[in-house]
Amino acid sequence: MAEDLIARIGAALAEVSPSDRRPIYRRLSDLLARELRQGPAGTRLPSERRLARELGISRVTVRRALDELSAEGLVLRRRGARSAAAVRxxxxxxxxxxxxxxxxxxxxxxxxxxxxxxxxxxxxxxxxxxxxxxxxxxxxxxxxxxxxxxxxxxxxxxxxxxxxxxxxxxxxxxxxxxxxxxxxxxxxxxxxxxxxxxxxxxxxxxxxxxxxxxxxxxxxxxxxxxxxxxxxxxxxxxxxxxxxxxxxxxxxxxxxxx
The missing domain is CATH 3.40.1410.10 (Chorismate lyase-like)
Structure with a gap:
């Protein structure tokens, strides 16, 4: 469920170690990648707007994280549609x-x-x-x-x-x-x-x-x-x-x- 995914991502972002100097978009990208690898192929992700609102971060940050996942082949992005885990x-x-x-x-x-x-x-x-x-x-x-x-x-x-x-x-x-x-x-x-x-x-x-x-x-x-x-x-x-x-x-x- 989208609510469970957002809750897990939010909790993980809140528990950042002081030694973790990665930018927020990179931490978000890594957390989403872990969720997608563990879930079924084709799983729909929440929209950029919802991720940004629920996690309290900017849409620019969310978009950059999704762009990273798309470049790695983990996410398929369609214009006018929510991102989804890639089927490979x-x-x-x-x-x-x-x-x-x-x-x-x-x-x-x-x-x-x-x-x-x-x-x-x-x-x-x-x-x-x-x-x-x-x-x-x-x-x-x-x-x-x-x-x-x-x-x-x-x-x-x-x-x-x-x-x-x-x-x-x-x-x-x-x-x-x-x-x-x-x-x-x-x-x-x-x-x-x-x-x-x-x-x-x-x-x-x-x-x-x-x-x-x-x-x-x-x-x-x-x-x-x-x-x-x-x-x-x-x-x-x-x-x-x-x-x-x-x-x-x-x-x-x-x-x-x-």
């Missing part, structure tokens, strides 16, 4: 895991906001990725992915109708539906590039135009090599890190100078 996730590139399972493995609640589920003709990139003729229709699924209710990615998946004749069957997990139909993907390939949010991206991700994006294109295949899925996911670059494990080639280190 790590995604490993070495495993073929669905979004929902990935979040559950990290103790977070997955969710989505559906934008469309329809049968359509493929875009040229989709037809090429899925080895389809331009006139062969696909199931296209477009949704905003949520982590603990916070939007972090826009996903557009394309699947041949042979494997997903009714896109309305998909709930939380596309992979679960494909597995039920006996066509689970067994391997995949990904391409990652950087981008900037358009106005639509920013609106869907509760961000701002021009904010960083990580754009991932993924092709997944059946055991016999046929492509079963082509997905473009546009991740909020302020919320996602991608991790991969590096190993020496053939188990040994090689020198470029050899």
């Amino acid at each position: 996730l790590e995604k490993r590139l070495s495993s073929l895991t669905g979004f929902s399972d990935e979040l559950r493995n990290r103790g977070m609640r997955p969710g989505q906001r559906w934008l469309s589920r329809q049968v359509v003709l493929p875009a040229p990139s989709e037809a090429l990725a899925l080895d389809l003729a331009p006139a062969e229709k696909i199931a296209r699924l477009e949704r905003v992915r949520l982590a603990d209710g916070h939007p972090i990615a826009i996903e557009r998946a394309a699947v041949p109708l042979a494997y997903l004749p009714d896109p309305g069957l998909v709930g939380d997990s596309l992979y679960a539906i494909l597995a039920e139909g006996g066509t689970p993907p067994v391997r995949g390939a990904q391409r990652i590039r950087a981008g900037l949010m358009s106005g639509r991206d920013a609106e869907l991700l509760d961000s701002r135009p021009g904010a960083p994006l990580l754009i991932v294109e993924r092709r997944c295949f059946l055991a016999d090599g046929r492509p079963v899925e082509f997905t473009e996911t546009r991740y909020d670059g302020e919320s996602y890190d991608f991790l991969t494990e590096l190993q020496p080639q053939n188990g040994t280190y090689q020198s470029e100078m050899a």
Whole structure:
């Protein structure tokens, strides 16, 4: 609760050691950082005005403390909205895991906001990725992915109708539906590039135009090599890190100078 947070911050500010020569904004920043690290991601902070009034300090001091937290990536600040604890996730590139399972493995609640589920003709990139003729229709699924209710990615998946004749069957997990139909993907390939949010991206991700994006294109295949899925996911670059494990080639280190 905001009242409890303000009470804890106020008590800590009042118990300043004489040897603590940090400016007030820095002490406030450190105390808020401790609260945010201990609380759930996406937690809303009290407004600048309320923090200043309840703590008996100036709004300039509060704003500077929040600016410090924003620079450290602990707080997301939106014009016209209260600051909130940043949601930051790590995604490993070495495993073929669905979004929902990935979040559950990290103790977070997955969710989505559906934008469309329809049968359509493929875009040229989709037809090429899925080895389809331009006139062969696909199931296209477009949704905003949520982590603990916070939007972090826009996903557009394309699947041949042979494997997903009714896109309305998909709930939380596309992979679960494909597995039920006996066509689970067994391997995949990904391409990652950087981008900037358009106005639509920013609106869907509760961000701002021009904010960083990580754009991932993924092709997944059946055991016999046929492509079963082509997905473009546009991740909020302020919320996602991608991790991969590096190993020496053939188990040994090689020198470029050899």
